Amino acid sequence: MFDKLQALADRYEKLSELLCDPDVGNDPKRLREYSKEQSDLQEAYEAYTEYKSVVEQHEAAREMLNEKLDDEMRDLVKMELDELTDRKQELEDRLQILMLPKDPNDDKNVIVEIRGAAGGDEAALFAADLYRMYTKYADTQGWRTEVLDSNVNDLGGFKEIVFMISGKGAFSKLKYESGAxxxxxxxxxxxxxRIHTSTSTVVVMPEAEEVEIEINDNDIRVDTFCSSGAGGQSVNTTKSAVRVTHVPTGIVATCQDGKSQNSNKDKALQVLRARIYEKQLQEEQAKYAGERKSKVGTGDRSERIRTYNFPQSRVTDHRIGLTLHRLESVLNGDMDEIIGSLTIAAQTEGLGEDRGDQAV
Incomplete structure (x- = not known):
């Protein structure tokens, strides 16, 4: 691992030199590529730099203990040595996680689908609560949100809403939100x-670029229809809403929130690409892991990844056993603790699998 870390550090420092090169500065493409590469390496580079410094201090403290010291100084050196030993171990654990293979989709924008499931109107209202939670969280991250399609019920809840969240690292932080x-x-x-139990399902998909998912015009069927719901005078009068069907897979995407038929078609194709890409990812993962752990399921009340209990102001993530008694702040977008805990759990699981592979 440390040979890889040293190679990473050498590359990071080489990139620093390249980014100071006037020729690179005058080449936007190379400048963008090198800047992104260095940004991806920065966290591991800084952790490794600190680790090397701690190792040096640790060795110096051990050597000092071999010298003639008075009792007070020896106690101070031992205390420092204990602290450095703990910090050295923390950094080694962190570096092992940072050197795990990175999900290639982590830096992508995401398309999120939320649907009211079991519970009728109440499930749709809860879907609206979840939509608000994710948009509030996106605001705290400096991300942008855009509604691609929605179906509103009479009470203002969402039977279904599809929206995009754009920003660096959006998928890396939101990919564990898929489920009931x-x-x-x-x-x-x-x-x-009476207290009722209802569910809404969430699907988080990485945005797929055209180069990743190429859709042949001969493979799609495009239908137009009148928009429904809020939207001005054109609603129910012009066929601006678009439904795109990918014939080979049967996957369908609709959009009616745009101002024109062309914009709705473009957005529907965005969703369609993401759904096809997600289907391909699931099929690939199924080869190695059987059934996806983060599957959405049917939305039945018994299937859930997280429970939001209003009477107790409690949020419980059942996958990692995390319970927080601050429901209101979570629904207002304060999701850092939940997302951070899920990320650490996934990294720890990945580290265990990596060690198992090495043992074999």
């Missing part, structure tokens, strides 16, 4: 004050 989300609360439609 369960809510426990008294619905606004409940007159008897």
């Amino acid at each position: 989300h369960r809510v426990q609360r008294i619905p606004v439609t409940e007159s008897g004050g």
Whole structure:
């Protein structure tokens, strides 16, 4: 591992030299490529640089213990040595995680689909809560959001909403959100004050570029229809809404939130590419892991990755056993602790698998 880290450090420093080269500065393509490569290496480089410094300090402290010292100084050196030993181990663990193979989709934008599942109108209202939670979280990250398609019920909930979140690292942070989300609360439609359980499903897909998923015009069927819901005078009068069907796979994408038929078709194709790409990823993962751990499932009440319990102001992620008693702040976009814990759990699992492979 340390040979790889040294090679990484050498490359990072070489990139620093290249980025100072006037020829590179005058070449936007090379400048962009080198800057991105260095940015990808930076976290591991800084951790490795600190690790080497801690190792040097650790060796110096050990040598000092062999010298003639008074009791007070010896105690101070031992204390420093203990702290350096702990820090050295922390950095070694962190470096092992940083050297794990990176998901090639991590830096991509994402397309998110949220659907009301079990629970009727209440499930649709909860879908709207989830949409608001993700957009609020996106705001805290400096990401942009854009609705691609939506289907609103009479109470303002979403039977379905599809939207894009654009920003660096969006997929890396949101990819663990796919699954069934369960809510426990008294619905606004409940007159008897009883707590109901409903679910909404979330799918998070990396945006697929045209070069990754090429769609042949002969393989798609495009249908137009009148938009429904809020949208101005053109709603229900002009056929601006678009439905695109990928005939070979049967995958369908619709969009009616754009201002024109052309913009809706472009957005529908974006969603279609993402869905085809996601299908390919699932098929590849199935070869090695059987059934996807993050599958959406049917949306049945018994299938869930997370529960939002309003009476107890509690959020529980069942995959990692994390419970937080601050539901309101989470629904307002304060998701860092949940997402951070899920990321660490996934990295730790990946580290265990990597060690298992090495043992074999």
